[in-house]
Amino acid sequence: MDTSGVNTLKDIVNTVLFNTGHDKSEFMYIYNYVISAIREIHMLHTNKYKVSKVDVNMNTFTIDWPDDYLGLVYLGIPIGGKIWTLTREDEIVTTTTMINGQETLTTNMGEGIPIGRGQRYGYGATGGKNKYYYTSDEINRRFFINGVNLQFANVVLAYRSSGVEDENTLIPIKYYLSIEFYTRWRIEQRKDSGNLNNAQYWRSEYDKEISQLKAFESPTLDEIYDAFYKVCSGTYQR
Amino acid sequence: MIKQNLISQIRAKILQEKPTIDRSYLADERRVELDIASTFNTIYFQIFKKIPSNLDRYSKTYYNVPVLQDISSLVYYSALPAKVIQFPTVGDGVWSINEMQSFGANFIPMTENDRLYMASTDVGKITTSIGYIVKGQANGGSNLNGIVEYYGNSTMPSLVRMDLIVDFTEWLLTEDIPIPAGQDQTLINMIVSQFKFQSSHRISNENEL
Numbered sequence: 001m002d003t004s005g006v007n008t009l010k011d012i013v014n015t016v017l018f019n020t021g022h023d024k025s026e027f028m029y030i031y032n033y034v035i036s037a038i039r040e041i042h043m044l045h046t047n048k049y050k051v052s053k054v055d056v057n058m059n060t061f062t063i064d065w066p067d068d069y070l071g072l073v074y075l076g077i078p079i080g081g082k083i084w085t086l087t088r089e090d091e092i093v094t095t096t097t098m099i100n101g102q103e104t105l106t107t108n109m110g111e112g113i114p115i116g117r118g119q120r121y122g123y124g125a126t127g128g129k130n131k132y133y134y135t136s137d138e139i140n141r142r143f144f145i146n147g148v149n150l151q152f153a154n155v156v157l158a159y160r161s162s163g164v165e166d167e168n169t170l171i172p173i174k175y176y177l178s179i180e181f182y183t184r185w186r187i188e189q190r191k192d193s194g195n196l197n198n199a200q201y202w203r204s205e206y207d208k209e210i211s212q213l214k215a216f217e218s219p220t221l222d223e224i225y226d227a228f229y230k231v232c233s234g235t236y237q238r
Numbered sequence: 239m240i241k242q243n244l245i246s247q248i249r250a251k252i253l254q255e256k257p258t259i260d261r262s263y264l265a266d267e268r269r270v271e272l273d274i275a276s277t278f279n280t281i282y283f284q285i286f287k288k289i290p291s292n293l294d295r296y297s298k299t300y301y302n303v304p305v306l307q308d309i310s311s312l313v314y315y316s317a318l319p320a321k322v323i324q325f326p327t328v329g330d331g332v333w334s335i336n337e338m339q340s341f342g343a344n345f346i347p348m349t350e351n352d353r354l355y356m357a358s359t360d361v362g363k364i365t366t367s368i369g370y371i372v373k374g375q376a377n378g379g380s381n382l383n384g385i386v387e388y389y390g391n392s393t394m395p396s397l398v399r400m401d402l403i404v405d406f407t408e409w410l411l412t413e414d415i416p417i418p419a420g421q422d423q424t425l426i427n428m429i430v431s432q433f434k435f436q437s438s439h440r441i442s443n444e445n446e447l
Contacts, residue, residue, distance in 0.1 A: 009364075010365075023290065023327070024334075024346055024347065025327060025328040025329060025346070025347045025348070027344070027346045027367065028346060028348060028352060028356060028359075028361055028362075028365070028367075028369070031361040031365060031367075032359050032360055032361040035360040035361060035364075036360070164360070164364070165364075166364050167364055167365055167366060
Protein backbone atom coordinates (compact mmCIF):
# COMPACT_ATOMS: atom_id res chain seq x y z
CA MET A 1 0.00 0.00 0.00
CA ASP A 2 1.23 3.50 -0.76
CA THR A 3 1.91 6.17 1.85
CA SER A 4 -1.12 7.45 3.70
CA GLY A 5 -3.34 10.15 2.24
CA VAL A 6 -3.65 11.85 5.62
CA ASN A 7 -1.35 12.74 8.46
CA THR A 8 -1.95 14.07 11.97
CA LEU A 9 -1.48 17.77 12.59
CA LYS A 10 1.44 17.08 14.90
CA ASP A 11 3.16 14.94 12.28
CA ILE A 12 2.62 17.63 9.67
CA VAL A 13 4.34 20.12 11.97
CA ASN A 14 7.25 17.75 12.58
CA THR A 15 7.57 17.16 8.83
CA VAL A 16 7.69 20.90 8.14
CA LEU A 17 10.41 21.27 10.78
CA PHE A 18 12.32 18.36 9.30
CA ASN A 19 12.12 19.68 5.74
CA THR A 20 12.87 23.30 6.56
CA GLY A 21 15.72 22.47 8.95
CA HIS A 22 14.46 24.84 11.61
CA ASP A 23 15.58 24.32 15.18
CA LYS A 24 13.18 22.89 17.74
CA SER A 25 13.19 26.28 19.48
CA GLU A 26 10.94 27.44 16.61
CA PHE A 27 8.54 24.52 17.06
CA MET A 28 5.73 26.61 18.57
CA TYR A 29 5.94 29.37 15.97
CA ILE A 30 5.89 26.87 13.11
CA TYR A 31 3.04 24.97 14.77
CA ASN A 32 1.00 28.18 14.94
CA TYR A 33 1.71 29.00 11.30
CA VAL A 34 0.71 25.50 10.24
CA ILE A 35 -2.64 25.92 12.00
CA SER A 36 -3.09 29.30 10.28
CA ALA A 37 -2.25 27.73 6.93
CA ILE A 38 -4.81 24.96 7.35
CA ARG A 39 -7.45 27.46 8.42
CA GLU A 40 -6.77 29.63 5.39
CA ILE A 41 -6.87 26.66 3.03
CA HIS A 42 -10.21 25.54 4.43
CA MET A 43 -11.66 29.04 4.45
CA LEU A 44 -10.58 30.26 1.06
CA HIS A 45 -9.14 27.60 -1.17
CA THR A 46 -11.01 24.32 -0.89
CA ASN A 47 -14.57 23.15 -1.15
CA LYS A 48 -14.44 21.25 2.14
CA TYR A 49 -16.90 22.10 4.84
CA LYS A 50 -18.46 20.73 7.99
CA VAL A 51 -22.07 19.57 8.19
CA SER A 52 -23.88 19.34 11.48
CA LYS A 53 -27.41 19.13 12.79
CA VAL A 54 -28.14 22.17 14.94
CA ASP A 55 -31.00 23.03 17.24
CA VAL A 56 -33.56 25.75 16.50
CA ASN A 57 -34.52 27.95 19.42
CA MET A 58 -38.31 27.73 19.09
CA ASN A 59 -38.83 30.87 21.22
CA THR A 60 -36.95 33.13 18.88
CA PHE A 61 -36.55 30.96 15.74
CA THR A 62 -32.82 31.42 15.89
CA ILE A 63 -29.91 29.08 15.32
CA ASP A 64 -26.68 29.79 17.20
CA TRP A 65 -23.46 29.52 15.26
CA PRO A 66 -21.11 26.78 16.42
CA ASP A 67 -17.94 28.07 18.11
CA ASP A 68 -15.79 27.00 15.17
CA TYR A 69 -18.06 28.65 12.58
CA LEU A 70 -16.18 30.77 10.03
CA GLY A 71 -18.59 31.09 7.11
CA LEU A 72 -21.84 29.70 5.80
CA VAL A 73 -22.12 27.15 3.03
CA TYR A 74 -25.82 26.40 3.33
CA LEU A 75 -28.66 26.10 5.78
CA GLY A 76 -31.25 23.49 4.93
CA ILE A 77 -33.87 21.04 6.03
CA PRO A 78 -34.25 17.44 4.89
CA ILE A 79 -37.21 16.72 2.64
CA GLY A 80 -37.59 13.42 0.87
CA GLY A 81 -34.03 12.36 1.59
CA LYS A 82 -32.49 15.53 0.19
CA ILE A 83 -31.45 18.83 1.67
CA TRP A 84 -33.63 21.76 0.68
CA THR A 85 -31.78 24.93 1.41
CA LEU A 86 -33.37 27.94 3.03
CA THR A 87 -33.43 31.15 1.05
CA ARG A 88 -31.55 34.18 2.23
CA GLU A 89 -33.84 37.10 2.99
CA ASP A 90 -32.16 40.04 4.73
CA GLU A 91 -35.41 41.89 5.32
CA ILE A 92 -36.45 39.48 8.07
CA VAL A 93 -36.99 41.32 11.37
CA THR A 94 -34.08 40.35 13.60
CA THR A 95 -35.01 42.05 16.84
CA THR A 96 -36.26 40.24 19.92
CA THR A 97 -37.98 41.36 23.09
CA MET A 98 -36.94 40.53 26.64
CA ILE A 99 -39.90 39.54 28.78
CA ASN A 100 -39.12 38.48 32.37
CA GLY A 101 -35.51 37.95 31.40
CA GLN A 102 -36.47 35.61 28.60
CA GLU A 103 -35.76 36.49 24.99
CA THR A 104 -38.90 36.17 22.91
CA LEU A 105 -40.70 37.57 19.84
CA THR A 106 -43.36 40.27 19.90
CA THR A 107 -45.64 40.21 16.90
CA ASN A 108 -46.64 43.88 17.18
CA MET A 109 -43.01 44.67 16.22
CA GLY A 110 -43.24 42.23 13.36
CA GLU A 111 -40.93 39.83 15.14
CA GLY A 112 -41.41 36.25 14.04
CA ILE A 113 -44.27 36.99 11.62
CA PRO A 114 -43.96 34.50 8.74
CA ILE A 115 -43.15 35.93 5.36
CA GLY A 116 -46.22 35.36 3.17
CA ARG A 117 -46.12 32.77 0.44
CA GLY A 118 -48.40 34.67 -1.88
CA GLN A 119 -51.41 33.25 -3.65
CA ARG A 120 -50.67 30.08 -5.50
CA TYR A 121 -54.10 29.38 -7.04
CA GLY A 122 -56.76 31.32 -8.83
CA TYR A 123 -56.71 34.76 -10.43
CA GLY A 124 -53.79 36.93 -9.42
CA ALA A 125 -51.77 33.92 -8.35
CA THR A 126 -48.11 34.72 -8.02
CA GLY A 127 -47.07 31.13 -8.49
CA GLY A 128 -44.73 29.11 -6.34
CA LYS A 129 -42.58 30.95 -3.81
CA ASN A 130 -39.93 29.79 -1.40
CA LYS A 131 -41.19 28.39 1.85
CA TYR A 132 -38.45 29.03 4.38
CA TYR A 133 -36.02 31.89 4.75
CA TYR A 134 -33.04 32.88 6.84
CA THR A 135 -30.89 35.85 7.59
CA SER A 136 -27.66 36.31 9.50
CA ASP A 137 -27.29 38.20 12.79
CA GLU A 138 -23.51 38.49 12.87
CA ILE A 139 -23.23 40.53 16.05
CA ASN A 140 -24.98 37.82 18.05
CA ARG A 141 -23.50 34.97 15.99
CA ARG A 142 -26.79 33.40 14.98
CA PHE A 143 -29.29 32.95 12.15
CA PHE A 144 -32.93 33.98 12.18
CA ILE A 145 -35.21 31.68 10.24
CA ASN A 146 -38.68 32.48 9.01
CA GLY A 147 -41.44 30.75 7.18
CA VAL A 148 -44.94 29.38 7.39
CA ASN A 149 -45.44 26.48 9.82
CA LEU A 150 -41.92 26.52 11.22
CA GLN A 151 -42.13 23.33 13.18
CA PHE A 152 -38.77 21.65 12.76
CA ALA A 153 -36.56 21.59 15.83
CA ASN A 154 -33.36 21.00 13.91
CA VAL A 155 -31.79 22.19 10.70
CA VAL A 156 -28.75 21.08 8.77
CA LEU A 157 -25.96 23.63 8.84
CA ALA A 158 -23.04 23.36 6.43
CA TYR A 159 -20.25 25.75 7.28
CA ARG A 160 -16.57 26.43 6.92
CA SER A 161 -14.37 25.91 9.95
CA SER A 162 -10.64 25.83 10.61
CA GLY A 163 -10.66 22.06 10.31
CA VAL A 164 -8.35 21.77 13.33
CA GLU A 165 -9.68 20.20 16.49
CA ASP A 166 -6.58 18.94 18.27
CA GLU A 167 -3.11 17.78 17.37
CA ASN A 168 -4.40 14.41 16.22
CA THR A 169 -6.69 15.99 13.63
CA LEU A 170 -6.11 14.28 10.29
CA ILE A 171 -4.96 16.64 7.55
CA PRO A 172 -4.98 15.60 3.89
CA ILE A 173 -1.47 15.17 2.57
CA LYS A 174 -2.44 17.06 -0.60
CA TYR A 175 -2.33 20.23 1.50
CA TYR A 176 1.25 19.61 2.67
CA LEU A 177 3.25 21.71 0.23
CA SER A 178 0.81 24.62 0.58
CA ILE A 179 1.26 24.41 4.34
CA GLU A 180 5.06 24.30 4.10
CA PHE A 181 5.30 27.25 1.70
CA TYR A 182 2.86 29.27 3.76
CA THR A 183 4.95 28.58 6.87
CA ARG A 184 8.19 29.53 5.15
CA TRP A 185 6.61 32.77 3.92
CA ARG A 186 5.33 33.74 7.37
CA ILE A 187 8.65 32.80 9.05
CA GLU A 188 10.45 35.20 6.68
CA GLN A 189 7.97 37.93 7.48
CA ARG A 190 8.48 37.36 11.16
CA LYS A 191 12.21 37.92 11.14
CA ASP A 192 13.36 41.40 12.16
CA SER A 193 16.11 41.17 9.61
CA GLY A 194 13.87 39.38 7.16
CA ASN A 195 14.67 39.53 3.50
CA LEU A 196 11.62 40.88 1.67
CA ASN A 197 12.67 39.03 -1.48
CA ASN A 198 12.66 35.73 0.39
CA ALA A 199 9.21 36.44 1.81
CA GLN A 200 7.90 37.32 -1.63
CA TYR A 201 9.51 34.23 -3.13
CA TRP A 202 7.79 31.91 -0.66
CA ARG A 203 4.52 33.79 -1.07
CA SER A 204 4.60 33.21 -4.81
CA GLU A 205 5.46 29.52 -4.27
CA TYR A 206 2.49 29.29 -1.93
CA ASP A 207 0.19 30.91 -4.50
CA LYS A 208 1.37 28.51 -7.21
CA GLU A 209 0.80 25.53 -4.95
CA ILE A 210 -2.71 26.74 -4.09
CA SER A 211 -3.51 26.96 -7.81
CA GLN A 212 -2.34 23.39 -8.25
CA LEU A 213 -4.38 22.27 -5.28
CA LYS A 214 -7.51 23.84 -6.74
CA ALA A 215 -6.83 22.18 -10.07
CA PHE A 216 -6.39 18.86 -8.28
CA GLU A 217 -9.75 19.30 -6.57
CA SER A 218 -11.61 20.29 -9.76
CA PRO A 219 -14.66 18.19 -10.64
CA THR A 220 -14.03 15.08 -12.69
CA LEU A 221 -15.44 14.73 -16.20
CA ASP A 222 -18.15 12.39 -14.90
CA GLU A 223 -19.17 14.94 -12.29
CA ILE A 224 -19.45 17.64 -14.96
CA TYR A 225 -21.62 15.39 -17.13
CA ASP A 226 -23.77 14.58 -14.12
CA ALA A 227 -24.25 18.29 -13.44
CA PHE A 228 -25.60 18.76 -16.97
CA TYR A 229 -27.85 15.69 -16.74
CA LYS A 230 -29.23 16.91 -13.43
CA VAL A 231 -31.09 19.77 -15.10
CA CYS A 232 -32.71 17.42 -17.55
CA SER A 233 -35.22 14.68 -17.06
CA GLY A 234 -35.89 11.64 -19.17
CA THR A 235 -38.79 11.67 -21.56
CA TYR A 236 -41.21 8.85 -22.20
CA GLN A 237 -40.83 6.35 -24.95
CA ARG A 238 -43.82 5.47 -27.05
CA MET B 239 40.63 11.86 25.53
CA ILE B 240 40.42 11.06 29.23
CA LYS B 241 40.12 14.28 31.19
CA GLN B 242 43.01 13.46 33.53
CA ASN B 243 45.26 12.73 30.55
CA LEU B 244 44.34 16.00 28.88
CA ILE B 245 45.17 17.98 31.99
CA SER B 246 48.44 16.06 32.44
CA GLN B 247 49.44 16.65 28.83
CA ILE B 248 48.89 20.36 29.12
CA ARG B 249 50.76 20.55 32.43
CA ALA B 250 53.63 18.65 30.93
CA LYS B 251 53.92 21.18 28.11
CA ILE B 252 53.77 24.05 30.58
CA LEU B 253 56.42 22.46 32.77
CA GLN B 254 58.62 21.21 29.90
CA GLU B 255 61.45 23.42 31.04
CA LYS B 256 62.79 23.19 34.53
CA PRO B 257 59.83 23.17 36.92
CA THR B 258 60.20 26.22 39.09
CA ILE B 259 58.01 27.19 42.00
CA ASP B 260 56.30 29.82 39.82
CA ARG B 261 55.50 27.40 37.02
CA SER B 262 54.32 24.71 39.36
CA TYR B 263 51.98 27.24 40.95
CA LEU B 264 50.63 28.49 37.63
CA ALA B 265 50.30 24.99 36.21
CA ASP B 266 48.30 23.76 39.16
CA GLU B 267 45.80 21.12 38.00
CA ARG B 268 42.81 23.05 39.16
CA ARG B 269 43.95 26.19 37.36
CA VAL B 270 44.66 24.28 34.16
CA GLU B 271 41.20 22.74 34.40
CA LEU B 272 39.61 26.19 34.52
CA ASP B 273 41.68 27.35 31.55
CA ILE B 274 40.62 24.31 29.58
CA ALA B 275 37.01 25.06 30.50
CA SER B 276 37.14 28.57 29.08
CA THR B 277 38.91 27.34 25.94
CA PHE B 278 36.30 24.63 25.42
CA ASN B 279 33.58 27.27 25.62
CA THR B 280 35.25 29.06 22.74
CA ILE B 281 35.56 25.88 20.67
CA TYR B 282 31.96 24.80 21.31
CA PHE B 283 30.72 28.25 20.40
CA GLN B 284 32.56 28.04 17.08
CA ILE B 285 30.89 24.70 16.38
CA PHE B 286 27.54 26.13 17.40
CA LYS B 287 27.92 29.01 14.97
CA LYS B 288 28.63 26.64 12.08
CA ILE B 289 26.19 23.76 12.58
CA PRO B 290 24.43 23.66 15.98
CA SER B 291 23.24 20.08 15.53
CA ASN B 292 26.88 18.93 15.61
CA LEU B 293 26.85 19.61 19.34
CA ASP B 294 24.74 16.46 19.92
CA ARG B 295 28.00 14.51 20.28
CA TYR B 296 29.25 16.73 23.07
CA SER B 297 26.19 16.52 25.26
CA LYS B 298 26.16 14.56 28.49
CA THR B 299 23.03 12.66 29.49
CA TYR B 300 21.58 12.86 32.98
CA TYR B 301 18.91 10.33 33.92
CA ASN B 302 16.14 10.48 36.50
CA VAL B 303 16.16 14.23 36.93
CA PRO B 304 13.15 14.92 39.18
CA VAL B 305 10.36 17.28 38.13
CA LEU B 306 9.21 19.19 41.20
CA GLN B 307 6.42 21.66 41.85
CA ASP B 308 7.01 24.88 43.71
CA ILE B 309 4.51 25.10 46.56
CA SER B 310 3.88 28.82 46.36
CA SER B 311 3.77 29.40 42.59
CA LEU B 312 2.68 25.85 41.53
CA VAL B 313 5.23 26.08 38.74
CA TYR B 314 6.87 22.81 37.74
CA TYR B 315 10.64 22.89 37.59
CA SER B 316 13.82 20.80 37.68
CA ALA B 317 17.14 21.80 39.15
CA LEU B 318 19.86 21.54 36.54
CA PRO B 319 22.08 18.61 37.59
CA ALA B 320 25.21 20.28 36.19
CA LYS B 321 26.55 23.64 35.11
CA VAL B 322 25.84 24.21 31.43
CA ILE B 323 27.63 26.26 28.84
CA GLN B 324 25.64 29.34 27.86
CA PHE B 325 24.88 29.48 24.17
CA PRO B 326 23.17 32.44 22.50
CA THR B 327 20.06 30.44 21.81
CA VAL B 328 16.82 29.52 23.50
CA GLY B 329 17.57 26.73 25.93
CA ASP B 330 21.25 27.58 26.43
CA GLY B 331 23.26 24.44 27.05
CA VAL B 332 20.16 22.37 27.87
CA TRP B 333 20.34 20.47 24.62
CA SER B 334 17.25 18.34 24.99
CA ILE B 335 14.82 17.00 27.57
CA ASN B 336 12.81 13.80 27.18
CA GLU B 337 10.65 11.54 29.27
CA MET B 338 12.55 8.68 30.84
CA GLN B 339 11.07 5.80 28.93
CA SER B 340 9.25 7.32 26.04
CA PHE B 341 9.45 10.16 23.61
CA GLY B 342 5.78 10.93 24.17
CA ALA B 343 5.92 14.49 25.39
CA ASN B 344 7.85 16.93 23.30
CA PHE B 345 9.87 19.28 25.42
CA ILE B 346 10.43 22.51 23.56
CA PRO B 347 12.79 25.33 24.66
CA MET B 348 11.12 28.71 24.81
CA THR B 349 11.53 32.20 26.23
CA GLU B 350 9.61 33.86 29.01
CA ASN B 351 8.13 36.11 26.32
CA ASP B 352 6.74 33.10 24.47
CA ARG B 353 5.25 31.71 27.65
CA LEU B 354 3.36 34.95 28.30
CA TYR B 355 1.49 34.91 25.00
CA MET B 356 1.40 31.31 23.93
CA ALA B 357 -1.63 30.35 25.99
CA SER B 358 -3.67 32.77 23.84
CA THR B 359 -2.55 31.28 20.54
CA ASP B 360 -4.02 28.37 18.61
CA VAL B 361 -1.01 26.22 19.33
CA GLY B 362 -1.09 27.05 23.04
CA LYS B 363 -4.66 25.77 23.25
CA ILE B 364 -4.17 22.42 21.57
CA THR B 365 -0.55 21.32 21.81
CA THR B 366 0.49 18.64 24.28
CA SER B 367 4.13 19.68 24.00
CA ILE B 368 5.72 21.06 27.14
CA GLY B 369 7.72 24.24 26.95
CA TYR B 370 10.76 24.76 29.14
CA ILE B 371 12.62 27.89 30.13
CA VAL B 372 16.19 27.80 31.45
CA LYS B 373 16.67 30.24 34.30
CA GLY B 374 19.25 31.13 36.90
CA GLN B 375 18.84 29.94 40.44
CA ALA B 376 15.76 31.08 42.29
CA ASN B 377 16.14 33.75 44.93
CA GLY B 378 17.49 32.12 48.05
CA GLY B 379 17.45 28.76 46.34
CA SER B 380 20.14 26.17 46.44
CA ASN B 381 20.05 25.35 42.75
CA LEU B 382 23.49 26.68 41.98
CA ASN B 383 23.47 25.48 38.40
CA GLY B 384 20.13 27.07 37.58
CA ILE B 385 16.69 25.62 37.00
CA VAL B 386 14.43 24.62 34.15
CA GLU B 387 10.78 25.68 34.45
CA TYR B 388 8.08 23.73 32.59
CA TYR B 389 4.83 25.05 31.11
CA GLY B 390 2.19 23.15 29.19
CA ASN B 391 -1.22 21.53 29.05
CA SER B 392 0.00 17.99 29.55
CA THR B 393 0.53 16.03 32.72
CA MET B 394 4.10 16.57 33.88
CA PRO B 395 6.20 13.41 34.19
CA SER B 396 7.87 12.84 37.55
CA LEU B 397 11.32 12.17 36.05
CA VAL B 398 13.03 13.33 32.89
CA ARG B 399 16.21 12.65 30.97
CA MET B 400 18.33 15.68 30.13
CA ASP B 401 21.10 16.07 27.56
CA LEU B 402 23.32 18.95 28.61
CA ILE B 403 26.35 20.62 27.07
CA VAL B 404 28.17 20.84 30.36
CA ASP B 405 31.08 22.92 31.49
CA PHE B 406 34.43 21.12 31.31
CA THR B 407 34.66 21.13 35.10
CA GLU B 408 31.55 18.93 35.31
CA TRP B 409 33.30 15.96 33.69
CA LEU B 410 34.94 13.44 36.01
CA LEU B 411 38.70 12.99 35.72
CA THR B 412 38.14 9.46 34.49
CA GLU B 413 35.61 10.39 31.81
CA ASP B 414 36.37 10.57 28.12
CA ILE B 415 36.04 14.15 26.89
CA PRO B 416 34.85 14.42 23.30
CA ILE B 417 37.10 16.87 21.51
CA PRO B 418 36.18 18.04 18.03
CA ALA B 419 38.33 16.42 15.36
CA GLY B 420 41.45 18.44 14.61
CA GLN B 421 40.89 20.65 17.64
CA ASP B 422 42.90 18.68 20.21
CA GLN B 423 46.26 20.25 19.35
CA THR B 424 44.58 23.62 18.90
CA LEU B 425 43.12 23.29 22.38
CA ILE B 426 46.44 22.40 23.93
CA ASN B 427 48.33 25.14 22.12
CA MET B 428 45.73 27.78 23.04
CA ILE B 429 46.14 27.00 26.72
CA VAL B 430 49.90 26.55 26.75
CA SER B 431 50.39 29.83 24.88
CA GLN B 432 48.78 31.63 27.83
CA PHE B 433 51.69 30.54 29.99
CA LYS B 434 54.57 32.44 28.41
CA PHE B 435 57.22 32.57 31.04
CA GLN B 436 59.93 35.22 31.21
CA SER B 437 63.35 34.39 32.55
CA SER B 438 63.38 34.64 36.34
CA HIS B 439 65.03 37.77 37.67
CA ARG B 440 68.08 37.38 39.87
CA ILE B 441 67.18 38.47 43.36
CA SER B 442 70.64 39.80 44.02
CA ASN B 443 73.32 41.34 41.89
CA GLU B 444 76.61 39.75 42.85
CA ASN B 445 78.41 42.73 41.47
CA GLU B 446 76.86 44.98 44.08
CA LEU B 447 78.74 45.46 47.24
